[in-house]
Amino acid sequence: MCTHEPPxxxxxxxxxxxxxxxxxxxxxxxxxxxxxxxxVWPGGEVRSRPMADGGEGTLDVLLASAGSRAARHVxxxxxxxxxPTAVPYGVIDSPDGAIAIVEVAxxxxxxxxxxxxxxxxxxxxxxxxELLRALLDDxxxxxxxxxxGSSTNDGGAGVLESLGAALLDSDGARxxxxxxxxxxxxxxxxxALDRRLESCEVTLLTDVDVPLSGxxxxxxxxxxxxxxxxxxxxxxxxxxxxxxxxxxxxxxxHAAARPGAGAAGGxxxxxxxxxxxxxxxxxxxxxxxxxxxxxxxxxWLITGEGRSDAQTLTGKAPLVVARRARSAGVPAxxxxxxxxxxxxxxxxxxxxxxxxxxxxxxxxxxxxxQAGALLADRVEQAARLWDAARFRP
Amino acid sequence: MCTHEPPxxxxxxxxxxxxxxxxxxxxxxxxxxxxxxxxVWPGGEVRSRPMADGGEGTLDVLLASAGSRAARHVxxxxxxxxxPTAVPYGVIDSPDGAIAIVEVAxxxxxxxxxxxxxxxxxxxxxxxxELLRALLDDxxxxxxxxxxGSSTNDGGAGVLESLGAALLDSDGARxxxxxxxxxxxxxxxxxALDRRLESCEVTLLTDVDVPLSGxxxxxxxxxxxxxxxxxxxxxxxxxxxxxxxxxxxxxxxHAAARPGAGAAGGxxxxxxxxxxxxxxxxxxxxxxxxxxxxxxxxxWLITGEGRSDAQTLTGKAPLVVARRARSAGVPAxxxxxxxxxxxxxxxxxxxxxxxxxxxxxxxxxxxxxQAGALLADRVEQAARLWDAARFRP
Numbered sequence: 179m180c181t182h183e184p185p186x187x188x189x190x191x192x193x194x195x196x197x198x199x200x201x202x203x204x205x206x207x208x209x210x211x212x213x214x215x216x217x218v219w220p221g222g223e224v225r226s227r228p229m230a231d232g233g234e235g236t237l238d239v240l241l242a243s244a245g246s247r248a249a250r251h252v253x254x255x256x257x258x259x260x261x262p263t264a265v266p267y268g269v270i271d272s273p274d275g276a277i278a279i280v281e282v283a284x285x286x287x288x289x290x291x292x293x294x295x296x297x298x299x300x301x302x303x304x305x306x307x308e309l310l311r312a313l314l315d316d317x318x319x320x321x322x323x324x325x326x327g328s329s330t331n332d333g334g335a336g337v338l339e340s341l342g343a344a345l346l347d348s349d350g351a352r353x354x355x356x357x358x359x360x361x362x363x364x365x366x367x368x369x370a371l372d373r374r375l376e377s378c379e380v381t382l383l384t385d386v387d388v389p390l391s392g393x394x395x396x397x398x399x400x401x402x403x404x405x406x407x408x409x410x411x412x413x414x415x416x417x418x419x420x421x422x423x424x425x426x427x428x429x430x431x432h433a434a435a436r437p438g439a440g441a442a443g444g445x446x447x448x449x450x451x452x453x454x455x456x457x458x459x460x461x462x463x464x465x466x467x468x469x470x471x472x473x474x475x476x477x478w479l480i481t482g483e484g485r486s487d488a489q490t491l492t493g494k495a496p497l498v499v500a501r502r503a504r505s506a507g508v509p510a511x512x513x514x515x516x517x518x519x520x521x522x523x524x525x526x527x528x529x530x531x532x533x534x535x536x537x538x539x540x541x542x543x544x545x546x547x548q549a550g551a552l553l554a555d556r557v558e559q560a561a562r563l564w565d566a567a568r569f570r571p
Numbered sequence: 572m573c574t575h576e577p578p579x580x581x582x583x584x585x586x587x588x589x590x591x592x593x594x595x596x597x598x599x600x601x602x603x604x605x606x607x608x609x610x611v612w613p614g615g616e617v618r619s620r621p622m623a624d625g626g627e628g629t630l631d632v633l634l635a636s637a638g639s640r641a642a643r644h645v646x647x648x649x650x651x652x653x654x655p656t657a658v659p660y661g662v663i664d665s666p667d668g669a670i671a672i673v674e675v676a677x678x679x680x681x682x683x684x685x686x687x688x689x690x691x692x693x694x695x696x697x698x699x700x701e702l703l704r705a706l707l708d709d710x711x712x713x714x715x716x717x718x719x720g721s722s723t724n725d726g727g728a729g730v731l732e733s734l735g736a737a738l739l740d741s742d743g744a745r746x747x748x749x750x751x752x753x754x755x756x757x758x759x760x761x762x763a764l765d766r767r768l769e770s771c772e773v774t775l776l777t778d779v780d781v782p783l784s785g786x787x788x789x790x791x792x793x794x795x796x797x798x799x800x801x802x803x804x805x806x807x808x809x810x811x812x813x814x815x816x817x818x819x820x821x822x823x824x825h826a827a828a829r830p831g832a833g834a835a836g837g838x839x840x841x842x843x844x845x846x847x848x849x850x851x852x853x854x855x856x857x858x859x860x861x862x863x864x865x866x867x868x869x870x871w872l873i874t875g876e877g878r879s880d881a882q883t884l885t886g887k888a889p890l891v892v893a894r895r896a897r898s899a900g901v902p903a904x905x906x907x908x909x910x911x912x913x914x915x916x917x918x919x920x921x922x923x924x925x926x927x928x929x930x931x932x933x934x935x936x937x938x939x940x941q942a943g944a945l946l947a948d949r950v951e952q953a954a955r956l957w958d959a960a961r962f963r964p
Contacts, residue, residue: 478960508963509956509959509960509963511956511959515931516931516932518930518931519945522930522948522951526610526952530955530956530960531953531956532955533926533949534929534930535931536927536931536933537909537910537927538878538909538910538911538927538928538929538935538938539934539935539937540929540932540933542931542932548912551912555912556926558919559915559925562922563923563957563960564956564960565923565960567871567902567923567957567958568960568961570870570901
């Protein structure tokens with residue numbers, strides 16, 4: 179007999195949220211989502227693929243995804259303000275050689291109080307260079323570097339200096355590898371530069387595709403949130419441009435205009451100049467965590483993030499995930515902490531339903547404090563609706 | 572060929588929300604819901620059955636439902652504070668005789684500023700009695716009286732007085748038909764009482780099933796919100812009990828202990844004593860608006876209300892609607908202004924998904940101000956999820 183009723187069994191659900199900034203890691207979001215699903219479909223198959231975009235949380239997501247092939251290490255390097263900082267990084271075994279996972283947010287992150295206590299003009303990415311050099315010394319030749327979430331705006335000058343370049347003023351004296359000094363650079367001496375990165379595979383993960391400087395550059399877009407005063411934006415931007423010009427001259431190649439050069443306060447510029455390849459962080463993470471494989475045979479995907487707004491539509495993790503799901507014929511539902519109602523019509527073209535966390539009028543602080551419970555509730559309710567729509571004749 | 576895919580056509584959707592108190596009438600809620608559905612399924616069949624529970628909005632809902640069989644009238648009677656008030660009521664033609672629709676909230680309502688300006692001890696339901704007497708004089712013999720939303724706590728003494736009863740003290744002098752005087756009643760003289768209601772069909776609609784007095788009576792549960800001070804609750808309650816005792820003695824029958832006697836500040840007592848029959852307001856309205864017929868052949872029902880909490884589970888309109896839907900094999904989704912998360916597990920047993928209006932952290936005032944737009948958005952998103960779950964293979 180032919181009926182139009184699909185077989186009544188729990189759907190295979192892929193959970194692929196980004197972190198909920200300020201409240202839940204991507205892994206914690208997956209756990210909350212899974213607990214909500216279990217209330218409706220106990221024993222149903224859930225495939226958790228916590229996501230990241232190259233920023234905060236990328237290291238944890240990639241290490242967890244690699245399971246027993248991954249090892250977590252700690253090394254002490256300089257933080258953004260120069261203070262010695264024990265930073266985590268990872269190494270993942272792979273048939274093509276070990277891959278080092280570096281998360282810039284864990285070294286010079288905007289959430290690091292000690293670094294943020296130093297004025298932005300004095301912050302530097304030297305510690306990132308120190309870690310890369312140490313990893314090269316360890317024999318690493320494949321790198322995944324998560325950009326994003328940095329407190330620095332030095333164009334990656336700190337990395338270049340740590341790798342052996344000398345930043346010189348018109349008197350041939352060394353200047354500091356931090357924004358306040360970059361405007362005095364006359365020449366970059368790359369004689370002693372460690373060039374091993376050039377023969378390495380360096381993948382740069384970021385959701386920022388802007389060039390180094392100019393009206394859509396690192397300083398203009400992200401300087402203010404790092405502490406660059408409104409009336410200093412032009413000076414900071416000119417300093418980055420000058421540093422880039424002198425560095426490009428010294429190396430005989432260009433990177434300042436490339437997409438992603440403006441990521442992590444211009445660190446994307448320096449690392450591309452040294453041979454790194456820019457990739458959409460969310461796309462790369464989706465590949466690394468095996469999202470496409472998880473979607474095979476799945477019936478529903480749920481994603482989320484702290485706040486969904488116009489930025490989401492520019493290619494944040496939930497949008498990347500939704501595109502992958504669509505390609506696989508799997509509907510994707512978005513459950514973020516909050517939604518900017520103005521972009522809901524656009525979100526509606528990508529998602530099979532968007533639902534925010536609050537159960538009623540509430541403060542941001544309360545919503546963040548209860549995020550896990552609210553997320554489980556919201557996923558449960560979405561699953562109840564799914565179940566009713568799917569299985570009632 | 573047999574497939575498990577249902578035919579891809581918009582589902583027939585029944586919209587049966589209660590009012591969103593403070594923001595949307597039930598009709599406005601239906602309109603907002605319908606606009607959200609139209610974004611997903613343009614041209615889809617929508618059956619709007621705005622709901623009420625006997626309180627505010629009942630008159631409008633019933634008149635709209637009756638269409639051309641209904642007429643709206645206005646008569647001037649006394650409001651709760653004694654002020655002349657033009658109150659609306661309705662008459663619906665029916666094969667068994669015209670039905671008068673009276674909404675107590677429109678006569679002595681808690682939203683009426685003039686009535687609320689008078690102390691609760693001086694408020695009276697006299698105007699309700701005046702309207703009933705006038706309707707009897709007009710020849711009406713069938714009445715539907717929506718209780719609920721009243722500002723009074725007089726046990727219906729005002730109605731009895733308007734219908735001809737005399738409330739007398741120990742000296743045989745008349746006392747006022749308001750709470751402050753009821754404690755002095757020694758005897759009720761029903762010699763001149765208009766007894767025509769006893770041979771009428773009087774249906775009392777309310778969502779309050781408590782008795783007249785005592786710890787779960789009208790005064791204990793609803794007195795404080797009407798302005799009865801904490802230290803006067805006992806005195807008000809004793810006055811109601813005394814009034815009821817003397818009135819029951821005079822008429823030789825009882826009603827004070829019946830469910831619903833405590834509705835509308837005890838008006839439920841007086842009207843039951845005069846021959847009225849108590850019914851769940853939402854159940855009666857569901858019958859009057861033809862909800863069961865609307866559910867025939869429907870695939871989904873959406874309901875809502877201002878706030879869903881433990882009260883909802885005691886039989887408010889959304890729960891009544893969900894039960895009717897379940898009997899018809901139609902899943903019901905709840906989209907209220909806010910949800911008390913503590914009762915979500917219980918709500919989950921009745922509804923195929925519960926989603927509140929806010930798109931993120933917000934104030935109650937902002938949520939109320941944008942209720943129509945938020946409701947349309949939320950219904951749209953639920954419909955997108957429904958569509959994906961229903962129609963993807």
